[in-house]
Amino acid sequence: MKGIMINLLFSCKKATELIEKKTVFGLSWEDSLRLKMHLTICSACTDYKNKSKIIEKILAQINARSIEYTTLSEEIKLKIIAQVEKN
Numbered sequence: 001m002k003g004i005m006i007n008l009l010f011s012c013k014k015a016t017e018l019i020e021k022k023t024v025f026g027l028s029w030e031d032s033l034r035l036k037m038h039l040t041i042c043s044a045c046t047d048y049k050n051k052s053k054i055i056e057k058i059l060a061q062i063n064a065r066s067i068e069y070t071t072l073s074e075e076i077k078l079k080i081i082a083q084v085e086k087n
Contacts, residue, residue, distance in 0.1 A: 010034060015045045019052055051084050058083060 015038045018031055027035065039046050058080050062072070072080075 010038060012042060012045050015042065016048055019049045023056055054084055055080065
């Protein structure tokens with residue numbers, strides 16, 4: 001049983017990598033399970049996941065308006081930061 005738990009649990013660094021990978025590529029069922037287990041015990045990674053979702057949503061809205069990410073005005077950058085900090 002201990003060996004199974006060690007294989008299922010991993011570092012926060014790996015969890016954040018999987019959170020970002022899930023957004024872009026999706027995850028295998030094994031990685032998805034491992035991430036879910038990690039998130040149930042790690043509030044820091046859960047917060048990271050929630051903030052990552054907010055950033056993705058904001059960037060999708062900006063992209064929908066045909067604004068390039070590299071040309072964000074300082075006003076938009078500050079709005080993104082304020083929205084992330086609020087949540």
